[in-house]
Amino acid sequence: MARVLVVGAGLSGLAAAMQASVRGHHVVVLEKRPTIGGRASSEPRDGFPIGYGPHFLLKKGPLHQLVRKVSKVKPSVLPLRPHRIELLDSGMMQPRKPMMEAALYRRAVKAHDSEHPAIQSSDYFASWGLNNEARSRALLNSNLLVLKEGWSGLVGRLAVTLDEVGIPIETGANVVKIEKHKVHLADGRHIETDVILLACGYGQAKKLIPSLPDVSFVTASTIDVALDATPLGERHGILDMESSMAIFDLKQIHPGIAPSGALLSAIRFGNERAEDRLTALREFMDERAPGWKRHILHEREQKNVKVAPQSMRVPCDYSRKAGVLLTGAWVESAHILSDGAVEASRQAAEYIGKMPLQQ
Ligand SMILES: Cc1cc2nc3c(=O)[nH]c(=O)nc-3n(C[C@H](O)[C@H](O)[C@H](O)COP(=O)(O)OP(=O)(O)OC[C@H]3O[C@@H](n4cnc5c(N)ncnc54)[C@H](O)[C@@H]3O)c2cc1C
Structure with missing residues (x-):
């Protein structure tokens, strides 16, 4: 049995702590913020779970399976429906009429024909620019899900x-330096351990281990708003392929998510200045969700956020000689996004048994 310190209590850290504990290790989680969840949290405001940009769960993906395994009551989920998603300039993603267009769509989905606008859009938006075919097929087959409880529910x-199995999570514990078998906290304490499992996101991990290889990310700006109006009507979303922008109404996708009105989650990708990206997204919303500004109940903006790694990812045992394992969506695995994070956490937990214990 090894003593394991997990740094970060986002989805990766929580999943890694659980996987390490299942394998019999003694685990403690350190989180620098006062709250847990990292990028996967959503904040309840008057019954609206305001998130950090649109998040869709892959049905039966590693995260969905993990959550189902630990839950006594299954999470309530409903899918994005292609016939309720509008593609700017080409109508609904899944046309139901005329018959000819509907038949062409069905054929394109079956062959995953990337010349068809619906397939092009789902390739891009289902995996936020990563063109992941599994997630694209999931969107087209109504297997990308919205959670009634928001991502903070997960x-x-x-x-x-973790609480039930007695794994402590210490919040307000900011790790500022790591050495072999030791972490240093901002409050001056240090803690000895056998294995350090970094689950703190790539940027923080690179600060703690400067020799980590460079990883480039898809970046975006996001706007999440609770409204007392429904400017998208019955549409689940509007996608603009040319400008890499999308607006979703999570309340239309899962009516149970909010008491009334709309819960819009909008995103724009691109490498321009963050201010310009956000301005373009606001203009897109003015045009496509008319009047939204007059109906805001709650709002959250992110000017510049790393969504997913777009270059080579790092192996979980990259720093094993320093007694450190890595996890997160930027760590190598067969999956992407949160599913990648959960899968990388499983791999890292499995690796703990091969790490040397402190003498
Ligand atoms: C806009 C957007 C949309 C996304 N959409 C999807 C989607 O549709 N589907 C999907 O599956 N995934 C999606 N993702 C990805 C998903 O949010 C992340 O992969 C997931 O949240 C896992 O994050 P993590 O735990 O690795 O990192 P984070 O959530 O960043 O957590 C890291 C944690 O470590 C803590 N920490 C950092 N430094 C320290 C330190 N020095 N000491 C202690 N603690 C520290 C942080 O406070 C934080 O709580 C999306 C991400 C974004 C940004």
């Missing part, structure tokens, strides 16, 4: 399970 379910 975090809550994992945290409850």
Whole structure:
């Protein structure tokens, strides 16, 4: 049995702590913020779970499976429906009429024909610019899900399970330096351990281990708003392929997510200045969700956020000689996004048994 310090209580850290504990290790989680969840959290405001940009769960992906395994009550989920997603300039993603267009769509989905606008858009937007075919097929087959409880519900379910098995999560514990078998906190304490499992996101991990290889990311700006109006009507979303922008109404996708009105989550990708990206997204919303500004109940903007790694990812045992394992969506695995994070956490937990214990 090894003593494991997990740095970061986002989805990766919580999943890694659970996987390490299942393998019999003694685990403690350190989180620098006062709250857990990292990028996967959503904040409840008057019954609206305001998130950090649109998040869709892959049905039966590693995260969905993990959450189902630890939950006594299954999470309530409903899918994005292609016939309710509008593609700017080419109509609905899945046309139902005329018959000819509907038949062409069905044929394109079957062959995954990347010349068809619906397939092009799902290739791009289902995996946020990563063109991941599995997630694209999931969107086209109504297998990308919205959670009634928001993403903080997932975090809550994992945290409850950790609590039940007695794994402590210390919040307000900012790790500022690591050495072999030792972490240093901003408050002057240091903690000895056998294995350090970094689950703190790539930017923070690179600060703690400057020799990590460079990883480039898809970046975006996001706007999440609760409204007392429904400017998208019955549409689940509007996608603009040319300008890499999308607006979703999570309330239309899962009516149970909010008491009334709309819960819009909008995103724009690109490498321009963050201010310009955000301005373009606001203009897109003015045009496509008319009047939204007059109906805002709650709002959250992110000017510049790393969504997913777009270059080579790093192996979880890259720093094993320093007694450190890595996890997150930027760590190598067969999956991407949160599913990648959960899968990388499983691999890292499996690796702990091969690491040397402190003498
Ligand atoms: C806009 C957007 C849309 C996305 N959409 C999807 C989607 O549709 N589907 C999907 O599956 N995934 C999606 N993702 C990806 C998903 O949010 C992340 O992969 C997932 O949240 C896993 O994050 P993590 O735990 O690795 O990192 P984070 O959530 O960043 O957590 C890292 C944690 O470590 C803590 N920490 C950092 N430094 C320290 C330190 N020095 N000491 C202690 N603690 C520290 C942080 O406070 C944080 O809590 C999306 C991401 C974004 C940004």
